[in-house]
Amino acid sequence: MTTLLVIAKEPVPGRVKTRLTPPHTPYEAAELARAALADTLAAVRRTPARRRVLVLEGAPGPWLPPGFEVVPQVAGGLDERLAAAFGMCRGPAVLVGMDTPQLTPELLGPAVDAFAWRECSAWFGPAADGGFWALGLAAPDPELLRGVPMSKPWTGRAQRDRLRAAGLRVGELPLLRDVDTAADARAVAALAPDTRFARALAATTAGAPGRTHVQEAAATARSGSPSPAR
Structure with missing residues (x-):
């Protein structure tokens, strides 16, 4: 079976989804990143795999479901970090990012089913901005x-x-x-209205009161006091 890799950043205000600010605040952007990451991990967890690995910059939080190995990202540019993620795999591997909360097991299906590697030695998921959201390699190099x-x-x-x-x-x-910009966020939420991401976006755009998990974590970090168990 195939190893599934998710490369992601810990959703910390000011360090993730900075292109969403403005119109969103850094705290709202981090909450949207948290929701997108949770949606992504949930989709990967439901997808058949030999291993599921989160390649993380930062520390795992309550958004991490069971069933994932967690390894730190290496230093360097994104190409080096992606290369290192594939370098720790033996056998077929497919990597996705945390920017597509609309991800489903069905979208990943062709790259992970029993026939995925019979005629293909690589799988490529193009992104609308000219990048890619998924990359699979039969023999990771x-x-x-x-x-x-x-x-x-x-x-x-x-x-x-x-x-x-x-x-x-x-x-x-x-x-x-x-999801890079506010326009992207609205478009993706409209396509996947039942996701955590869509609900988080609705809450931020509605100006819902109350502190988010990200805000609480940031406040805890500033105060130096331990965060309560969740």
């Missing part, structure tokens, strides 16, 4: 990612070209939209 320019409008094209130049037969997953 970190050199397939190192040096690929990341976070550019042509990142997806460059990564796909790298795969094909290596002689890999690339299968295509559906096009998805990453």
